[in-house]
Amino acid sequence: MKPVSLFIPCIVDQWVPRVGMATADLLRHIGCSPFYRPEQTCCGQVLYNSGHVREARKLARRFIRIFENDAAIVSPSASCVHMVRRHYPVLFEGAPVWRRRAESLADRVFELCEFLVDHMAAADVGARFSGRAAYHESCSHRYGLNISDQPGRLLAAVEGLEIVDMEGADICCGFGGRFSVDYPDISGAMAADKAANFVASGADVLVLCEPGCLLNIGGYVSRNYPEKKVVHMAPFLVENLT
Amino acid sequence: MKVTTEQYRRVAAREMADEYTKSFLRLLPARLAERRKTAFTDFSDPAAARAAGAAIRAGALENLPQLLATFEKNAKAAGARVFWARDAAAANRYIVDTARENGISGVTKGKSMITEELGLNEALAENGIRAWETDLGEFITQLLACPPFHIVGPALNIPVARISEIFLEKGLISRPEHDPVQLGLAARRFLREKFRHLEMGITGVNLAVADSGTLINVENEGNIRLSKSRPRIQVAVMSLEKVVADMPDAMHLIRLLCRSCTGQQVSAYVSMDTGPRKDDEIDGPEQLHIVILDNGRTRIYEDPVTRQALRCIRCGACLNACPVYGQIGGYPYGWAYSGPMGQVLSPLLLGFARTRDLFSACTLCGKCRDVCPVGIDHPGLMLYYRNRDAVGDPDFRGTGAPRPEKAVYGAYAIIAGHPLLWRVFGAMARRAINCYARGNTIGKGPGVLKGWFALRDLPAPPSRSFRDQWKRRHPAPHAARPASGRKQP
Numbered sequence: 001m002k003p004v005s006l007f008i009p010c011i012v013d014q015w016v017p018r019v020g021m022a023t024a025d026l027l028r029h030i031g032c033s034p035f036y037r038p039e040q041t042c043c044g045q046v047l048y049n050s051g052h053v054r055e056a057r058k059l060a061r062r063f064i065r066i067f068e069n070d071a072a073i074v075s076p077s078a079s080c081v082h083m084v085r086r087h088y089p090v091l092f093e094g095a096p097v098w099r100r101r102a103e104s105l106a107d108r109v110f111e112l113c114e115f116l117v118d119h120m121a122a123a124d125v126g127a128r129f130s131g132r133a134a135y136h137e138s139c140s141h142r143y144g145l146n147i148s149d150q151p152g153r154l155l156a157a158v159e160g161l162e163i164v165d166m167e168g169a170d171i172c173c174g175f176g177g178r179f180s181v182d183y184p185d186i187s188g189a190m191a192a193d194k195a196a197n198f199v200a201s202g203a204d205v206l207v208l209c210e211p212g213c214l215l216n217i218g219g220y221v222s223r224n225y226p227e228k229k230v231v232h233m234a235p236f237l238v239e240n241l242t
Numbered sequence: 243m244k245v246t247t248e249q250y251r252r253v254a255a256r257e258m259a260d261e262y263t264k265s266f267l268r269l270l271p272a273r274l275a276e277r278r279k280t281a282f283t284d285f286s287d288p289a290a291a292r293a294a295g296a297a298i299r300a301g302a303l304e305n306l307p308q309l310l311a312t313f314e315k316n317a318k319a320a321g322a323r324v325f326w327a328r329d330a331a332a333a334n335r336y337i338v339d340t341a342r343e344n345g346i347s348g349v350t351k352g353k354s355m356i357t358e359e360l361g362l363n364e365a366l367a368e369n370g371i372r373a374w375e376t377d378l379g380e381f382i383t384q385l386l387a388c389p390p391f392h393i394v395g396p397a398l399n400i401p402v403a404r405i406s407e408i409f410l411e412k413g414l415i416s417r418p419e420h421d422p423v424q425l426g427l428a429a430r431r432f433l434r435e436k437f438r439h440l441e442m443g444i445t446g447v448n449l450a451v452a453d454s455g456t457l458i459n460v461e462n463e464g465n466i467r468l469s470k471s472r473p474r475i476q477v478a479v480m481s482l483e484k485v486v487a488d489m490p491d492a493m494h495l496i497r498l499l500c501r502s503c504t505g506q507q508v509s510a511y512v513s514m515d516t517g518p519r520k521d522d523e524i525d526g527p528e529q530l531h532i533v534i535l536d537n538g539r540t541r542i543y544e545d546p547v548t549r550q551a552l553r554c555i556r557c558g559a560c561l562n563a564c565p566v567y568g569q570i571g572g573y574p575y576g577w578a579y580s581g582p583m584g585q586v587l588s589p590l591l592l593g594f595a596r597t598r599d600l601f602s603a604c605t606l607c608g609k610c611r612d613v614c615p616v617g618i619d620h621p622g623l624m625l626y627y628r629n630r631d632a633v634g635d636p637d638f639r640g641t642g643a644p645r646p647e648k649a650v651y652g653a654y655a656i657i658a659g660h661p662l663l664w665r666v667f668g669a670m671a672r673r674a675i676n677c678y679a680r681g682n683t684i685g686k687g688p689g690v691l692k693g694w695f696a697l698r699d700l701p702a703p704p705s706r707s708f709r710d711q712w713k714r715r716h717p718a719p720h721a722a723r724p725a726s727g728r729k730q731p
Contacts, residue, residue: 008708008709012708013668013707013708013709014668014671014672014703014707014708015672015700015701015703016701016703017704017706017707017708017711020708020712021708021711021712024712036709036712036716038661038709038712038713039661040661041657041658041659041660041661041664042654042658042664044658046654047651047654047655048625049606049625049628050628050632050647050651051625051627051628051629051630051631051632051633051643052629052632052643052651052655053629053632054633055651055652055654055655056655058655058659059655059658059659062658062659139605139606139607139608139609143607143608143609143611143612144608170609171565171568171609172565172605172607172609174565174605175605176604176605176606176607177605179602179603179604179605180694181690181691181693181694182602182603183251183254183602183603184692184693184694184696184697185254185255185258185693185696185697186254186258186566186569186570186603187605187694188693188694188696188697188698189258189569190565190566190569190605191697191698192697193569215700215701216698218701219694219698219699219700219701220697220698220699222683222698222699222701223685223697223698223699
């Protein structure tokens with residue numbers, strides 16, 4: 001049983017814990033032994049993206065202290081992994097010791113799909129779903145961490161699932177954290193386009209791997225197309241395990 | 243041109259309410275992006291072609307002072323006059339003086355972002371010199387007195403009927419004309435007359451080649467070619483980062499530029515001119531003036547982070563890739579430069595105080611970085627600006643984050659620093675927002691969340707967070723957690 005440390009994004013912790021629970025269940029299902037460090041809070045992305053680097057650095061140090069002895073750290077979010085993998089080393093540019101610690105940690109933090117497919121060779125988790133699904137490529141997956149094939153392979157392995165192409169699958173849904181609050185009309189128009197493409201694709205369900213997109217697209221779809229479903233990959237797979 | 247970067251939100255709202263702009267934006271950026279993608283497939287290795295572009299631009303910037311000195315020496319040796327302009331006022335003054343000394347009352351212009359940055363047309367007009375834009379799109383926006391919608395196609399969004407109207411009003415046609423080809427022909431006839439009597443032409447520069455002193459312009463209409471070869475006096479205005487070492491470097495950048503810009507392998511015209519007309523040549527200007535503009539770029543160059551913003555070759559690929567540009571179009575950006583390249587350049591040139599929306603209104607999706615042929619990390623730069631602005635860096639005319647914002651983020655950092663506080667505040671926030679819940683859904687919310695809820699719901703958060711649920715399921719955390727010890731996966 002491979003021990004895996006869970007890195008639970010704030011949105012998941014506070015708003016959609018079932019995504020975190022499903023992540024743990026999925027890891028357990030493929031033979032890992034997930035554990036959770038309850039001291040963890042926020043990786044600092046919220047602060048970093050708003051320009052508050054000094055405060056973000058404080059949380060980064062904290063995060064490193066908590067996780068740096070874990071061999072594999074897995075998160076159901078690419079944007080949080082992106083923060084740790086790409087931005088932490090930059091945060092400590094002028095501090096060689098911390099930078100080394102950040103770089104060492106960066107190599108051991110994985111996004112869930114990437115971990116399942118690339119590191120556990122578990123593209124087929126043994127799920128079955130009869131219906132049609134479209135996949136939304138989050139920006140942090142596609143353009144941040146270059147994770148594009150792995151979610152597709154997880155879906156392709158689901159028995160009975162028909163994957164349909166969705167126009168503009170890789171176009172941002174308009175979440176962008178604070179962007180969605182500061183520029184709600186632009187953000188909402190982007191979510192509207194995404195939802196319209198989803199509906200036009202004819203899929204019954206839209207699968208995605210990013211908690212922020214889940215709130216944004218899910219929130220738009222819930223308001224405007226209540227019969228349609230938007231789900232995160234982890235609960236989607238777990239709830240359909242055979 | 244007038245800077246309206248402060249009005250971003252207002253103009254964006256206006257544009258998003260415009261049905262015509264909306265339908266236009268649904269088609270064009272995607273089509274241009276598709277053309278770009280197809281055009282890149284004829285590189286045996288498109289990623290390597292872009293990496294080479296990035297290396298050429300980065301290398302040129304590393305050696306910028308030397309390359310500029312070499313360029314100046316070679317351009318002068320070929321007979322050109324070189325003027326170094328510290329700012330827009332100096333550049334405009336030089337160009338106006340040159341026109342006056344030569345008794346010139348009218349000039350033609352090739353499309354150039356740099357003269358938009360200078361506000362050159364206004365400066366010429368104030369001095370009684372009539373400037374005619376000769377690029378069709380630029381000509382239309384000049385007649386309509388509207389800013390450019392796209393850096394490559396300034397009037398791409400203007401409906402044919404509106405063009406017919408303005409051409410009729412300005413006497414280019416005598417009855418309404420809705421055939422775009424006929425409208426193009428009318429503009430061509432009109433502008434040919436301007437070229438026929440042309441004394442002075444003003445163009446921008448795509449690339450300046452240091453080791454030969456050559457100026458390169460890339461275009462599809464031939465108007466720049468005419469502005470460069472027809473008049474007695476030619477003025478070429480370039481920002482100081484346009485210089486590259488040699489012709490092979492320039493050729494590779496042209497390959498990238500044309501593909502990224504319009505999806506062409508090469509544009510219809512590429513003109514390369516070294517100095518004014520020589521004695522044995524049949525055309526070309528008697529005087530060639532090269533204005534090299536700084537306008538704040540030395541400062542951009544000196545900061546190792548912002549230096550990469552100067553790599554930009556103005557291809558416009560980032561505009562077509564940007565999901566925000568795809569909603570609002572070019573006008574909200576409020577100046578010559580729009581889309582991600584504008585969000586990166588305008589704040590450096592104008593200061594942060596009046597451009598805050600440009601680097602804030604970005605989801606950091608990274609699609610611009612993905613298509614950039616010269617390796618600019620636009621999201622990384624915008625994060626840097628947000629930080630410099632939040633701390634109030636005077637070098638960028640940042641004003642510092644407002645006190646309430648600082649307090650909120652400061653409090654957030656303290657709460658996130660203590661798991662107990664995090665747990666308590668999280669529970670309080672969830673309980674507060676759940677007052678608005680109806681069943682499993684929240685459809686409205688207070689204060690800053692009003693905008694979100696205008697268009698979207700949120701799921702009602704559960705009473706127990708992940709950490710609480712985990713604790714209930716795993717009552718003895720020490721048993722579920724292995725001892726520290728590093729293992730590689």
